[in-house]
Amino acid sequence: MEKVKAKKKYGQNFLKDDTVLSRIIQSMPKNNNHIVEIGPGLGDLTKNLVKCKDVTAYEVDTDLFTILKTKFATPIENGSLTLVHTDVLEAWDKQKSLHDSKYDLIANLPYYIATNIILRAFEDDACEHIIVMVQKEVAEKFSANERDKEFSALGVISKLCSKESRILFDVPPESFDPPPKVISSILYIKKDMSKKMDKDFNSFLKACFQQPRKKLSKNISSVVPKETILSLFEELGISDNIRPHEVSSSLYSQIYTKAIINGRKQNSTD
Structure with a gap:
């Protein structure tokens, strides 16, 4: 197998543990959704x-893209794999969605x-579904x-915009090449498709x-x-x-609606 040096600028750590790979596959929802993978x-x-x-x-990564094109020549040819050479955040900026039908990341x-x-997947x-390996933190x-x-802004967003959000399991550094300095986790999120993320x-x-660790009233005074x-x-x-961290997601939603949205409406009628 080709020996490729991981590039720090792309945050590359190649997952090598077959047991972990199998558990990710087993955690996939049973549905007809397309799959989108970022950073294969x-x-x-x-x-x-x-x-x-x-x-x-x-x-x-151009080098990896070239390797993948060769390695997956058959699935690319038969249409089961579409390989896109681009920065995914730029792709999102251009096309708003990473696929033209319902997909799982x-x-x-x-x-x-x-x-x-x-966060971009929440907006898409x-x-x-979002099933991703990330830093445990x-x-x-x-x-x-x-x-x-x-509990932070990310937890509030997750609670308001998803039906389920949990850690499936942790992955130790030795499952990767090179091993990262942190423990990783598989995060599972099932979005609430009726909810829309407001930037x-x-x-x-x-x-x-x-x-x-400061009082919420002190923090919020910068915008209200x-x-x-x-x-x-x-x-x-x-x-x-x-x-x-002591305030519920629904209360944050109410504060935002009453202080920001209603404030805008008030200003527009003045």
């Missing part, structure tokens, strides 16, 4: 995915853009519940969790006037001493 690397997961369904794989994601990719109307944030110390809400949440915060907290029964 040397194709260890890809070769398992194409046995199950048609796959579209996005690879930014199944991938070993590069750590440095994993959070960004998951065609994406239904990132997986914990997306699957955290209110009052967990890991302004995402920005609002960033402000709310800007200093996670203090007098509005006081009356809102009183109306919603929120203590002034509450910290960001």
Whole structure:
């Protein structure tokens, strides 16, 4: 087998553990959705995915793209694999969706853009399931519940926009070549397809969790006037001493609606 040196600039760690690969395949939902893979690397997961369904794989690295084209010449020829040589975030900017019909994102994601990719998948109307290998810390944030110390803006988004979000299992560093310095986890998310991610809400949440250990009222004052915060907290029964991780996703949604959206409407009628 060809020996390819992993490139740091692309955050490459090649998954080599067959047991882990099998468990990822077993966790796939039983449906007719297309599969999108981001960062197929040397194709260890890809070769398992194409046995199950048609796959579209996005690879930014020219060297790996060349290897994959040769290695998967038959599935590419028969149409079961579509290999796309591009930066996936640029692809999203251009076409809004990574596939023209409903798909599941199944991938070993590069750590440095994993959070960004998951958030973009939430915005992509065609994406239904997200089953991705990420740094354990990132997986914990997306699957955290209110009052967990890991609960952050990512947990709020996940709770509001998905029907299910959990860690399936952890993956040790030795399952990769080269081994990363952190433990990885397989994150499973089933999106609520009736919900739409609002980018302004995402920005609002960033402000709310800007200093996670400070009071929410202090953080939120950077985007909402203090007098509005006081009356809102009183109306919603929120203590002034509450910290960001102690507030439920539904309360964040209510605060945003009342303070930001209603505030916009008020300003437009003045």
